[in-house]
Amino acid sequence: MNKKLLLICALISIAAAVGYYFSKGPERISVTQYKVAQGEVKASIANTRVGTVKACRRAYLAPAIGGNVAQLYVKEGDKVKSQQLLLKVWNDDLTAQLILHKAQIKANQATAKQFCEIAAGTERDSQRLSRLKKYDRIISEEQLDRAATKARADRAQCQAAQVAIEIARAKLEIVNTDIERTLVRAPFDGTVAEINAELGEYVTPSPPGIPTLPPIDLLDISCLYVSAPIDEVDAPQVKVGMSACVSLDAFAKKRCSGTVSRIAPYVLEKEKQARTVEVEVKLSDAKDLQELLPGYSADIEVLLASKEKALRVPTEAVLENNQVLLITADGVLEQRQFKPGLANWNFIEVLSGLKEGDALVLSVGREGVEPGAYVRVEE
Structure with missing residues (x-):
């Protein structure tokens, strides 16, 4: 009798446990959700x-010719204007040539003035002899010819002296150009970013194929x-x-x-x-x-x-082949595919396959989150 009673009690306990399990329902996975809504979607790259x-x-600036830095007129961080002088390479020899050529021009001008005055005088003499010849037969053709020849020769010498002035000026311009090649000027308004030169240091332009640090780095x-x-x-x-x-x-x-x-x-x-x-x-x-x-x-x-008002879903909620996990009314996950439109890192436009208000799983990376799973939405 006691055995039968114990068996009945055991069966009742098992039935109660089974009933409690089914009344409680399956275990649910906690997830976060997103409800499909309208919003802005931008397609970007x-x-x-x-x-x-x-x-x-x-601009990486360097002098056109090599030499020792004689003057640095700026420091790093200085703001400069276009054509402002930034650096000068030693050019005393060229400066001396400049003085010499200026003096040569003055000398040539004085010589030209002398020769042109002489030419003007001989031309007047030739013209006087030519006029006298009409009234005085004592003046021979030979005298007249010699006077005219000397006048032409003196005029040519005057012209040669004037050309010598132009040559001297051209030489002066060459020296000026050479001096300018020893100077570094700002090609535009900017800020001195870096200086890679010191006073007395030898600087040179970068040889082809051999990059070197520029003396001055200028930025706008x-x-x-x-x-x-x-x-x-x-x-x-x-x-x-x-x-x-x-x-x-x-x-x-x-x-x-x-x-x-x-x-x-x-x-x-x-x-x-x-x-x-x-x-x-x-x-x-x-x-x-x-x-x-x-x-x-x-x-x-x-x-x-x-698009300002597009039906959209978060990019993080989308699986392969444009599929999402839809949360049904019973809390069961259902796999659903949609047709995408515009997309970026944050949102993807929904053209078809979903409607506004559909609840999607946002936390798709959690363990156990898959089609058919029972879920509980976190607040």
Whole structure:
């Protein structure tokens, strides 16, 4: 009797446990959700490797001829004007030649004046003899011919002296040009970024194929742009004039006053299987240019198209082949495919396959989140 009672109690306990399990229902996975809604979607293209902030004008300046630095007229950080003198190489020998040629010009001018005065006198003598010959037969043809010949010779000597002045002036100009080659002037308004020369140090232009540090590095930081590589597959979609945003590691805020100003006319091959086209973006808003410095790393995002009110889903909720996990009314996950439209890193436009208000799983990477799973939505 006791055995039968114990068996009945055991069966009752098992039945109670089974009933409790089924009344509780299957175990549910905690997930976060997103309800399909309308919003702005922008289709954009970003660079594949990091870009760089560059100055619109940058000049690596060196004297046209080598020599020892005699004067440095600026220091790093100085703002300079166009044609301002920045550096001078020793040119005392050329300065001495300049003085010599100026003195030579004065001497030639005096000589020319002397010869031209003589020529004018002999010409007057020749003319007087020619007039007297008409009334006085004592003057012979030979005398008249000698006077005319001497007048022409003196005039030629006068002309030669004047040409000598021009030659001396040309030589003076050559020396002036040589002196100018020893000077370094600013080709535009800018800021001295770096000086790689000291007084007395020998500087020279870079020989072909042998890069050397320039004595002066000049930047025009009033105009900046970002140069970044775009993958060759995406490059055909980019056009000059398209709007673009610039992101910098040094600043949190994105700067979106950019415009595509240039697209390189060739494909750059720096690494195998990685071919890119260099794209330049210029910022137009003065606020966006504040605190920017040439050399900052930067990324660009070129806007191809946009819709203000598009049915959209977060990019992080989308699986392969444009599929999402739909949360049914019973809390069961159902796999659903949709037709995409515009897309970027944040959102993808839904053309068909989903409707506004559909609940999607946002945390698709959690363990156990798969079609058919029971889920519980986190608050």
